[in-house]
Amino acid sequence: MRPARPAAGVLHDLVLPWYAAHQRDLPWRRPDRSPWGVLVSEVMLQQTPVSRVLPVWQRWMSLWPTPSALADAAAGEAVREWGRLGYPRRALRLHAAAVAVRDDHGGVVPAEEAVLRTLPGVGDYTAAAVAAFAFGRRATVVDTNVRRVHARAVTGTALPAPSLSRAEVELATALLPEDDARAAVWNVAVMELGALVCTARAPRCGDCPLATVCAWRLAGSPAHDGPPRRGQAWQGTDRQCRGRMVQLLRDSTEPVPGDALRAVWPEEAQRDRCLDALVAEGLVEPLDGGLFRLPGLAS
Numbered sequence: 001m002r003p004a005r006p007a008a009g010v011l012h013d014l015v016l017p018w019y020a021a022h023q024r025d026l027p028w029r030r031p032d033r034s035p036w037g038v039l040v041s042e043v044m045l046q047q048t049p050v051s052r053v054l055p056v057w058q059r060w061m062s063l064w065p066t067p068s069a070l071a072d073a074a075a076g077e078a079v080r081e082w083g084r085l086g087y088p089r090r091a092l093r094l095h096a097a098a099v100a101v102r103d104d105h106g107g108v109v110p111a112e113e114a115v116l117r118t119l120p121g122v123g124d125y126t127a128a129a130v131a132a133f134a135f136g137r138r139a140t141v142v143d144t145n146v147r148r149v150h151a152r153a154v155t156g157t158a159l160p161a162p163s164l165s166r167a168e169v170e171l172a173t174a175l176l177p178e179d180d181a182r183a184a185v186w187n188v189a190v191m192e193l194g195a196l197v198c199t200a201r202a203p204r205c206g207d208c209p210l211a212t213v214c215a216w217r218l219a220g221s222p223a224h225d226g227p228p229r230r231g232q233a234w235q236g237t238d239r240q241c242r243g244r245m246v247q248l249l250r251d252s253t254e255p256v257p258g259d260a261l262r263a264v265w266p267e268e269a270q271r272d273r274c275l276d277a278l279v280a281e282g283l284v285e286p287l288d289g290g291l292f293r294l295p296g297l298a299s
Contacts, residue, residue: 002219004215005154008175010213012186018209021081022196026050028057028133029188035109035134036101037066042092042129043121047086050195056083065102067109070094076294078161079283080250086239088246092282092295093121111135129187138183140173145194150175156215158224159200166258241265241274246283246294255291 027033028041040060060081064070070078075095082091092214097119101109110116116127118148128139147160150171160168176183197208205211205221216222234240244264249256265271275292278284285295 003156003215005215008177011153011175011210012177012182014209014213015189015193016182016185019185019192022293023049023189023192024196026054026062033134034065035111036065036231037131038134039109039122039126039130040094042133043090044085044125046090046126047087050086052055056081059083064098065117066107067098068107071102074294074296074298075282076285076297079193079246079294080297083250086243086249088283089281090121097122104260109134111137113137132184132187136181136184138178138180139178139187140169140176141187141191142172143191144167145191145198146172148200149190149194149198152203152216153210153214156219158216158222159226162228177234183259201235228280238270238274238277241267242278245275245278249284249292249294252293255287255293258290258292261292 023029024042028037037057041053041057044057044060060070063081064073073095075092078091078095078144079088082088100119101107105115110119111131111134113127113131116122116130117124122130125141125143128141129143131137131139142164147164147168147280150168151157151160154171154175175186177186193208193210197204198210205214206215208214211217241264245261248261248264261275262268262271275284279286282295285293285297287293
């Protein structure tokens with residue numbers, strides 16, 4: 001017999017005090033955080049751990065403490081300061097979002113989810129996260145950690161499905177406290193629980209505030225019976241090739257000759273395909289004379 005699902009109020013009463021005692025001190029969560037700082041953190045944290053994001057976020061906020069400050073800089077500077085966070089298109093999207101905030105919103109990050117979603121590169125998750133964490137709004141924030149906690153504690157499964165489903169969003173919405181401020185804290189508390197305790201590979205059930213009500217644990221912690229989870233490949237991939245090219249441009253203070261750029265990767269067809277894609281996406285800018293640079297930087 002499947003254990004009964006714990007009530008939302010029970011979950012709130014167990015998780016919120018745990019979060020108050022165990023939350024990490026992160027600058028984008030502090031009382032003096034700015035909505036811009038929250039937006040930057042949310043984009044940087046996509047598929048990237050906190051330990052890698054923290055120094056880059058601090059550097060960005062020292063250089064560009066407001067959207068207008070970033071918008072006034074070249075897009076290539078954003079790519080350069082993105083460092084090795086990966087997926088550098090995120091830097092371009094943040095720059096484009098900063099331009100939109102400066103030009104269309106008077107330099108002020110909007111608070112409404114619907115308006116946030118109109119910013120370049122801001123989707124449902126990021127809009128909800130900024131509304132909740134920057135403005136204390138009641139919004140449904142569902143990331144990988146939240147999905148895993150809900151799957152185990154409420155639905156009794158070891159891991160969520162590979163892709164976010166409507167049922168998961170509806171469950172997350174149903175579990176939100178009615179009060180705006182409490183709902184915002186609940187969102188980040190569940191994320192923190194998934195990041196620190198209810199981890200994918202080695203959950204620390206003995207330290208979990210939901211141990212006594214978790215449907216998965218009460219069912220005997222059944223093994224995951226879905227398709228195997230595979231980590232993303234890196235060696236030999238287009239991502240690795242693209243990363244080497246962007247890193248060469250990032251490390252150079254001058255435009256880079258095409259021959260030097262192509263020398264970073266041995267496989268000609270893959271190399272040319274990746275370079276063409278980088279140019280098409282706006283991450284690399286071709287110049288006269290067979291030179292390349294990050295977008296918008298002075299030659």
